[in-house]
Amino acid sequence: IAGITQAPTSQILAAGRRMTLRCTQDMRHNAMYWYRQDLGLGLRLIHYSNTAGTTGKGEVPDGYSVSRANTDDFPLTLASAVPSQTSVYFCASSESVGLPTDTQYFGPGTRLTVL
């Protein structure tokens, strides 16, 4: 693989169910991010990880959790999905954090519908 992969590509989920969105990168980037993108709104940061073993909350963390057990993987879990979590979810990574040119690279996204 090259870059960032996300799985699944799309999912329809019943409200109340638990769901994990997977994200894997092979660029050995230190930082990883989860965003949601909704029509008419900018990308909103859910959670981030500056390096393996650490995570932080973004702008809209409620209802979501993450873990970063290793450099490559950064799964996002919805413990009990609600319809307002219907969105397109993007995972991104950057080589590091704190340098002005730390460009973020995005995965292809997961389209999630919660009914």
Next chain:
Amino acid sequence: GQNIDQPTEMTATEGAIVQINCTYQTSGFNGLFWYQQHAGEAPTFLSYNVLDGLEEKGRFSSFLSRSKGYSYLLLKELQMKDSASYLCAVSDSNYQLIWGAGTKLIIKP
């Protein structure tokens, strides 16, 4: 609060030039990014500005004025494949990106 403003939609003609503006108010500034996003796809990086002035990269150029909280993306010799959304994002004092809602650019033949 933090805010990034850009026009919702713009229309331009193939072969022409278009300028997409972005104004921002953020807590701190560590650079401004422009990304391109085709419908149904992921955002892809176009440009980065941290100092005032114009950065040129082929048909695309990006300008920044930090004192005015203003940037623009200039696209020259427009092609149909340039039809996409263009996202402006500012790196704030914590190096987190604050995103605008994006400008949908429609190119007409």
